[in-house]
Amino acid sequence: MHNWKVMKIYLFLLALVFSSQCHSELVSDRGVMGVVIGMPVDIAMSKLEGYISTEKEYDEGWGCYELINPKNLELPAFFIGDEKVTSIQVTGVTEKTEHGIGIGSTKQEIYMVYDVVKVEPHKYYSVGEYLVVKLSNGNGLHFETKNNIVTSFHLTDSPESIMVEGCL
Numbered sequence: 001m002h003n004w005k006v007m008k009i010y011l012f013l014l015a016l017v018f019s020s021q022c023h024s025e026l027v028s029d030r031g032v033m034g035v036v037i038g039m040p041v042d043i044a045m046s047k048l049e050g051y052i053s054t055e056k057e058y059d060e061g062w063g064c065y066e067l068i069n070p071k072n073l074e075l076p077a078f079f080i081g082d083e084k085v086t087s088i089q090v091t092g093v094t095e096k097t098e099h100g101i102g103i104g105s106t107k108q109e110i111y112m113v114y115d116v117v118k119v120e121p122h123k124y125y126s127v128g129e130y131l132v133v134k135l136s137n138g139n140g141l142h143f144e145t146k147n148n149i150v151t152s153f154h155l156t157d158s159p160e161s162i163m164v165e166g167c168l
Contacts, residue, residue, distance in 0.1 A: 025076070025095045027155055029135045032076055032088055032095065037139050037157045039085045041067070044078060055080070087156040097141065097153075107131065107148040114141070118160070122146070134159040 030036040034047040045051065048067060055065040064086065067078040074092035078085050096102035099113040107129070110116065114133040122128030128146040135141060140159025144152045 027076075027088070027090060027095050027097050027153075029098065029137050029139055029141075029155070031085070031155065032090070035078060035085055035088070037085055037088070037155060041080050041083050041085070044080075044085050048078070051078075053080075086158070087154050089152060089154050091152045101143070101150065101153070103150055103152065105150045107143075107145050107150075110143055110150070132159065 025032050031039070035044045041053075044067060045053070048069070050069045050071055051067045052070055053065060053067055064079055064081040067080065069075045074094075076092070076095060077089040079087040079089065091103065093103045101110055101113065110131055110133075116131045117134050118130075118132035120130045120132075122130060122144070125146050128144065128151075131143040131145065133141040133143070138157075138159065140154075140156050142154040142156060143150050
């Protein structure tokens, strides 16, 4: 009887881990979840089930806002400027680039698969950096690190600019 309870707990935990990995997405050099850099916001919203716009919250003239999923903030956030997707921020552990780089990857792993064109000190952490990669299609990847570990990354239409807060 005791073994059956242990087995049920084990199966439950296994199912929980498997289900949390089911939303795993590959971040291509163009986009993720069917949304690509440069896509008009109305088309992007039609592809993002459960996402909401933060446009009304950004009335200070920032010129951009986000599309987020308030029920799962680990899913990518999509930054909108001029009514099109300009940047995609990844903070969840299941999303990876086409070269397998994601949250928890090391700075060394980034250098093994990408040509980093720019490195800048982190704005908030003395032990962090921003690493910028210019992709062949004109987009850019911006990796944010702390203690040489990736903590988030952006796919952006602005390969030369560091995306600290998501908007330029």
